[in-house]
Amino acid sequence: MTSTDSGNAPLAVQMRGIVKRFDDLVAVNDVDFDLRAGEVHALLGENGAGKTTLMNVLSGLLRPDRGHILLNGEPTRIRSPRDALRRGIGMVHQHYRLVHGFTVAENIHLGWDASPTVLTPARIEERTRELSDRFHLDVDPAARIWQLSVGEQQRVAILRTLARGARILILDEPTAVLAPGETDKLFGMIRQLSSESGRTIVFISHKLEEALEISDRVTVLRGGRHMGTHAAEDCTPRMLSQEMVGRSIEFTRQREPVELGENALVAEALSTTDDRGLPALREVDVTVRAGEIVGVAGVAGNGQRELSETLTGLRALTAGRIQVGGQDLSRAHARDFLAAGVGHIPEDRYASGLVLTESIEHNAILRAFQHPPVRRGPLLIQGAARRFARMLAKTVGLSISDVSAPVRSLSGGNAQRLLTGRELNASARVLVVVHPTRGLDIGAIEEVQQVLLRARATGVAILLISEDLNEVMRLSDRILVLYRGAIVGEFTDPEQFNLEEIGLLMGGALAAAS
Amino acid sequence: MELELWQAALLQAIVIGSPILLAASGELLGQRVGVFNIGIEGVMLMGAVGGFMVAAEAGNVVVGLIGAAAFGAGFVFLFGLATVVLRANQVVAGFGLWLLGLGLSSQIGRPYTGKRAEHPIDHWEIPGLHEIPWVGDILFEHLWLAYVAFLIPFFIALVMFRTRHGLNIRSVGEDPGSADAAGVSVIAWRLAYVVFGGALIGLSGAFLSLGTTQNWTPFMTSGLGWIGLAVVIFAGWRPLLLIVGAYLFGGLRALDFIAQSGGWNVPPEILTMLPFIGTVAVLILGAWRYRHRPDAGAAPRALGQAFFRGS
Numbered sequence: 126m127t128s129t130d131s132g133n134a135p136l137a138v139q140m141r142g143i144v145k146r147f148d149d150l151v152a153v154n155d156v157d158f159d160l161r162a163g164e165v166h167a168l169l170g171e172n173g174a175g176k177t178t179l180m181n182v183l184s185g186l187l188r189p190d191r192g193h194i195l196l197n198g199e200p201t202r203i204r205s206p207r208d209a210l211r212r213g214i215g216m217v218h219q220h221y222r223l224v225h226g227f228t229v230a231e232n233i234h235l236g237w238d239a240s241p242t243v244l245t246p247a248r249i250e251e252r253t254r255e256l257s258d259r260f261h262l263d264v265d266p267a268a269r270i271w272q273l274s275v276g277e278q279q280r281v282a283i284l285r286t287l288a289r290g291a292r293i294l295i296l297d298e299p300t301a302v303l304a305p306g307e308t309d310k311l312f313g314m315i316r317q318l319s320s321e322s323g324r325t326i327v328f329i330s331h332k333l334e335e336a337l338e339i340s341d342r343v344t345v346l347r348g349g350r351h352m353g354t355h356a357a358e359d360c361t362p363r364m365l366s367q368e369m370v371g372r373s374i375e376f377t378r379q380r381e382p383v384e385l386g387e388n389a390l391v392a393e394a395l396s397t398t399d400d401r402g403l404p405a406l407r408e409v410d411v412t413v414r415a416g417e418i419v420g421v422a423g424v425a426g427n428g429q430r431e432l433s434e435t436l437t438g439l440r441a442l443t444a445g446r447i448q449v450g451g452q453d454l455s456r457a458h459a460r461d462f463l464a465a466g467v468g469h470i471p472e473d474r475y476a477s478g479l480v481l482t483e484s485i486e487h488n489a490i491l492r493a494f495q496h497p498p499v500r501r502g503p504l505l506i507q508g509a510a511r512r513f514a515r516m517l518a519k520t521v522g523l524s525i526s527d528v529s530a531p532v533r534s535l536s537g538g539n540a541q542r543l544l545t546g547r548e549l550n551a552s553a554r555v556l557v558v559v560h561p562t563r564g565l566d567i568g569a570i571e572e573v574q575q576v577l578l579r580a581r582a583t584g585v586a587i588l589l590i591s592e593d594l595n596e597v598m599r600l601s602d603r604i605l606v607l608y609r610g611a612i613v614g615e616f617t618d619p620e621q622f623n624l625e626e627i628g629l630l631m632g633g634a635l636a637a638a639s
Numbered sequence: 640m641e642l643e644l645w646q647a648a649l650l651q652a653i654v655i656g657s658p659i660l661l662a663a664s665g666e667l668l669g670q671r672v673g674v675f676n677i678g679i680e681g682v683m684l685m686g687a688v689g690g691f692m693v694a695a696e697a698g699n700v701v702v703g704l705i706g707a708a709a710f711g712a713g714f715v716f717l718f719g720l721a722t723v724v725l726r727a728n729q730v731v732a733g734f735g736l737w738l739l740g741l742g743l744s745s746q747i748g749r750p751y752t753g754k755r756a757e758h759p760i761d762h763w764e765i766p767g768l769h770e771i772p773w774v775g776d777i778l779f780e781h782l783w784l785a786y787v788a789f790l791i792p793f794f795i796a797l798v799m800f801r802t803r804h805g806l807n808i809r810s811v812g813e814d815p816g817s818a819d820a821a822g823v824s825v826i827a828w829r830l831a832y833v834v835f836g837g838a839l840i841g842l843s844g845a846f847l848s849l850g851t852t853q854n855w856t857p858f859m860t861s862g863l864g865w866i867g868l869a870v871v872i873f874a875g876w877r878p879l880l881l882i883v884g885a886y887l888f889g890g891l892r893a894l895d896f897i898a899q900s901g902g903w904n905v906p907p908e909i910l911t912m913l914p915f916i917g918t919v920a921v922l923i924l925g926a927w928r929y930r931h932r933p934d935a936g937a938a939p940r941a942l943g944q945a946f947f948r949g950s
Contacts, residue, residue, distance in 0.1 A: 186820070207822035222820035224813045226940065235810050236821035240803040285821070 134161040136198070137293060137325050138183065138214075143192035145178050152178040154349040155192070160293065165319050165326045167336035167357070170346035171369055171566045176329045177219070179346065180295045184216035185209035207236070215291030219298045221282035223270045229253060230266040233285045256288045261317065275425060276307040283314070287324075294318065295327040300335055302592065304424045304631040312339050331369070333362040345369055370567050381582065386415025387450075389586035390436070390467075390555045395445035397435050405431040407611045408445070413555065413586040418577070420601030421590040424631050428610035429590045430472060433559045436588065437469040438462035450554055463492065466554030470544055470561055472590075478544045479532050486528040488543065489514035492551035521546035521576055538569025545576050549585065556580060559590045574600060594631075598622045606630040642777075648890060648897050650777045655863075656889025657785040658683075658846040662867030663874070663881045664791045665711070665839030670871055671799065672832040673812040673941040674722060676715065677733035679840055680864030681740020684857075686711040686841025687848040688748035691756060691855040694845075700758045704784070704845055711841015712834045714740065719833040723826055726945035737864075745857035752855060760784050760850040782850045784842070789882065791839070796878040808832060812939030815946040825946050843867070862911075866892065869918035876938060888914040 138160040145153040153175040160166055170176045181187040183194065185203040194201055196212055203209045206216070223232045230249040233256065234240040241248060246267070253266035262284045270278060279299060286294060296315075300308045316339075318324045330336045336343055337357055345352040345368040352368045390413040399405035405428045413419045423429055434440035436447065438459035447454045449465040457465075471477040479488050490499050490510045498509040514528040521542040532540060541561065548556060561577065562570040577600060581587055591597050597604060606614040606627055614630040616622055642650065662683055669676045676682070689710025694703020718736045721727040760782045769779035799805035808828055810818040815825045847863075848855045866888050873888070874880035891913040898905050 205822075206820055207824075210822060218820065222814075222817040224810050224817045226813055226937075227810065231806055231810075232817075232821075234803065234806060236807055236818060236823035237803075238822075240806070242803050243801060244803055244806065245801060289822075 134163055136160065137162040137196070139195040139198075140179070140183060141193050141195070143179060143182055143189045143194075145175075145182060145187060146190050152349050153182070153189075156346065156349070156351045158183075158344060158351070159354070160325050160327065161342075162325055163319060163323045164341040165315060165328060165339055167328045167330060167340035167343045168346065169330060169333070169336050169343055169365060169369060171331055173348075173566060174331075174346040174369070175349040176346055177297055178349075180216060180297065180327060180329060183209070184214055184295055186216070210286075210289045210291065213290060213292035214295070215286035215289060215293070216295040217279070217282045217286055217297065217299065219301060221278050223278060223281060223285075225271045226269065228267055228269050229264050229273075229281050232270060232281060233266075233288060237289060239289075253284075256284060260284055260287050262287075262314070275302045276304075276310070279303070279311070287318075291324070293325045293327070295329070297329045298331070299328070300330065300332065302425050304628055306628060306631075307424075308335070315339055333365050333369075336365070337362065383416040383582055383584075385417055386584055386586075388412050388448075389415045389450060390588065391446075391448040392436060393446045395432070395435055395447070396443045397431050397440055398443060399431055405610050406435065407609075409607075409610070409612055411436075411588065411605065411612075413588050415554075415584045415586050416581055417602045418581050418587040418589055418600050420597035420604040421588065421607050422594055422597045422604055422627050422631055423590075423592075423607035425592055427607050427631075429559065429592075429607060431610070432607065433469070433471070433557050433588075433590055436462075436557050437467055439469075463551060466552045468492075468548030468552035468556045470541075470548055470556065470558040472559035472563075474541055474544055479540060481533045482531055484529045485518075485525060485532055485535070485543065486510055486514040488532050489517045489528070489547055492547055517546050517550055518543065520550070522572070536569070538565045538572060541565060541569070541573050542576065545573060549576075549580050553583075553585060555586045555588070557588050557590070560592060561589070562591075562593065562596060570596075594624060594627060598624065598627075644897065644901055646773070646777050647900065648893060649774075651893030651896060652886045652890030653778070653781060653785065654851060654889070655892050656886035657781070657788045658843040658851070659863055659867050659870060659889055659892075660788045660881060660885035661784075661791070661843035661846060662840045662864055663870040663885055664788070664795060664878070665836035665841075665843070666867055666871045667874075667876065667878060667881060668795065668836035668839070669715075669833040670876060670942055671812045671939055672808055672829045673815060673939055673944060673946070674719070674829055674833045675729045675733065675943045676718060676736070676833065676836070677730060677868065678715075678718060678736025678740060679868055680860055680862070681737040681744075682711050682714055682837055682840040683844035683847075683860045683864045683867075684740045684744035685714045686844030687859060688744040688751070688844075688855055689841065690845025691748070691751055691848040694756065694758050694849055695751060695754070698758060700760055700849060703758065703849055704760075704842060707841045707845030707849075708838035709841070711844065712838040715837025715840070716830075716834050718837075719830045722945070723829045723833060726947070729943050729945075741858065748855050748857065752857065754854060756849050756853040756855075758849075759853045760846070782846070784846055784850060788843075788846070792878040792881045799878060809939075812941055815941050815944075819946070829946070840864070840867075863892075866914050869914055872938075873918050873921045888917065891917065 136159050140158040143153050143156045156179055158179060168176045182189045185206045185208050194203060230253040233253050234244065234249045250266035257264050262280050264281050264284060299311055303311060315326055319326055328339055337360060340357045342354060343357055343360055344354040345365060347369060392411040395406050395409040397406045409432065421429065431440055435442055438457055438461060442455060449467055452465050454462060454465060475481055490513055493499050493513060494505060499506055499513055511528060518525045523539055523542050562573050577587060589597060589600055602619060604616040604622060604627065605612050608631060662679055666676060666679050686707040690703045690707025693706025694700050697703060718732055721732045722729045762780055763783040765779040769775045799809060807823045810823055811825050811828045819825050847859055870881060870884035870888055873884040894910045894913065895907045898910060
């Protein structure tokens with residue numbers, strides 16, 4: 126459809142023929158994009174579809190290789206984020222780009238021409254309070270960013286952008302790290318901003334339902350190309366998902382019943398501290414039986430990382446017991462956990478799962494190089510390592526022509542498959558999995574989930590820690606909800622998993638559940 | 640007048656501490672915007688020789704000091720181009736800066752080696768105060784540049800913690816990506832403050848050649864630049880604590896001389912090491928004390944990291 130055939134609001138932004146390349150990758154390929162003044166416009170697409178890149182161009186962070194932008198009909202070159210803000214365009218990034226050691230007030234006033242030249246903490250905190258009242262965004266001006274929850278940080282980032290006079294507000298995946306309750310709050314805020322103060326809002330997302338719920342119009346990108354722009358009321362989730370991935374994907378639960386075995390992982394009254402020495406886990410009890418997937422739902426920063434680290438020997442306990450297959454590992458090191466059959470898929474596969482610059486082969490043997498056949502005496506047997514890597518790739522259905530290529534050359538999905546295969550091969554008993562599909566596209570998500578379900582069918586006990594509630598609900602036999610380091614709820618019947626109730630628990634709204 | 644030992648120690652602490660304070664102030668400015676300049680010793684030498692030459696040619700000490708600042712700033716500008724604009728590794732570039740300063744200063748200073756400064760920095764007696772018994776002549780009869788050195792950290796603290804501009808420069812060292820997104824020109828501020836810091840480090844060199852010794856000799860800084868670097872860390876990147884650190888380390892440095900006049904039986908090498916042992920001790924103490932406070936007493940988070948937009 127053309128950009129002017131419905132609605133009578135003037136066009137605030139016209140992006141024409143935008144191209145942006147990163148080395149060989151064409152992230153945005155000849156895209157046209159319009160914004161009407163006062164609308165909420167969802168920008169939909171899979172990871173890597175070019176949504177964020179396109180908006181980075183509009184907000185001045187990136188310069189397009191080709192194409193041009195018209196603001197209110199005038200051709201405009203946007204040179205920097207600061208320049209964009211001067212023209213009324215502000216972007217709230219997925220990572221909020223707040224200085225963590227600074228206070229809320231300092232972050233609001235940072236890099237802002239309208240900040241007073243001489244500023245004392247008291248003065249900018251007072252100004253922040255006024256802004257907070259004016260935009261109905263509740264923040265604590267004196268708090269430091271690292272002390273805030275993700276939702277609170279998001280409010281600070283939005284407030285900062287609005288305070289600088291953004292008439293066009295770009296929100297990059299604003300709901301990705303929020304609990305359902307916080308998402309509702311955010312949507313209320315977006316509606317208020319667009320209806321009461323007439324601001325134009327771009328809502329970047331890969332979640333269809335959310336996009337349809339909040340937006341007036343939807344634009345879909347795929348592989349860096351513009352697939353279509355529609356009025357939200359004319360759209361169905363099915364048609365949008367087809368546009369997003371190029372085929373329709375059925376989300377069905379493909380879990381066959383599995384006979385549960387003995388208790389493979391038993392953790393009792395686990396307590397530990399985070400990196401700052403503050404309590405991160407409080408008397409957490411977790412039991413996973415062979416052939417069972419236990420999901421841990423929760424908003425990021427409520428102890429997930431610490432839980433996965435204590436259960437793999439990476440973080441010491443301050444109290445409690447861990448048993449794997451009857452063996453006590455409460456004081457054991459990571460290597461003992463591996464020997465006892467505990468595999469780990471860490472939350473950031475590139476930071477702590479794989480060595481990006483090393484070859485696929487060397488990454489494949491990371492858990493096996495201490496044992497024959499890869500090791501012989503003090504030597505590493507190259508041929509055996511290569512055969513091992515090929516074997517591993519085959520078990521997870523990875524077709525690799527050259528195992529000496531660096532892991533960097535693999536796509537996110539293939540890297541995750543390699544990692545999953547390696548950990549399953551090393552540990553047949555327990556697998557601790559954190560955010561296994563984060564950042565993957567829909568096809569790769571399916572494949573990784575299938576690998577986990579196959580492992581379950583062979584009797585592996587899996588603890589699945591994920592922020593993606595849909596994933597937890599789809600895969601788990603049992604769900605635990607983690608909030609502020611404690612288990613606040615347990616759901617034992619997969620037929621009666623309740624998104625709303627779990628969401629409320631994740632947000633700390635309910636004290637107990639079924 | 641015969642000085643008591645403690646009086647001599649205090650006097651030396653200030654005499655040696657003042658150039659350290661100037662150099663540390665300059666280094667702090669650079670580090671607060673995220674640039675770790677370990678070439679500080681080489682920059683001091685360039686300032687020392689530059690100031691001496693300009694003062695000799697111009698026949699005026701103030702012009703000489705301006706020359707010293709310009710030599711320091713210009714020399715560090717090269718470093719800034721390499722590390723901030725071209726994003727070279729700061730440690731490697733800083734090492735190069737140190738060695739280049741060492742060699743270049745002895746080369747260009749050759750015609751001046753061994754000559755006395757005809758136009759040295761004057762001593763100022765602070766009226767009234769210098770007549771206070773016991774401490775008056777120790778604290779208030781110094782080179783006028785020493786008083787300036789004492790005031791600079793206050794000025795830095797004021798700008799850094801009480802102005803919009805200061806907020807922006809701190810953010811550049813803490814989190815350049817966020818600063819950039821908030822509209823702060825990261826590259827410009829980094830370059831500006833590294834170079835400005837270079838001017839102060841250059842001045843500290845001239846403090847020696849036109850003040851303390853009043854002559855130019857190659858390698859005359861003999862490690863004071865490294866102590867300046869240590870003082871920045873000792874002070875936990877807080878400007879006012881630079882004053883404490885500089886005089887303390889100046890005093891430790893003076894122990895060598897005091898031990899001789901006091902007839903102590905301690906090898907001078909041990910005494911020369913004391914400032915560095917002190918720095919290591921402070922680092923350990925600081926790491927322990929601030930373990931649970933990510934926002935206090937720690938190095939600027941982005942210290943030593945090149946800035947790439949979008950990373």
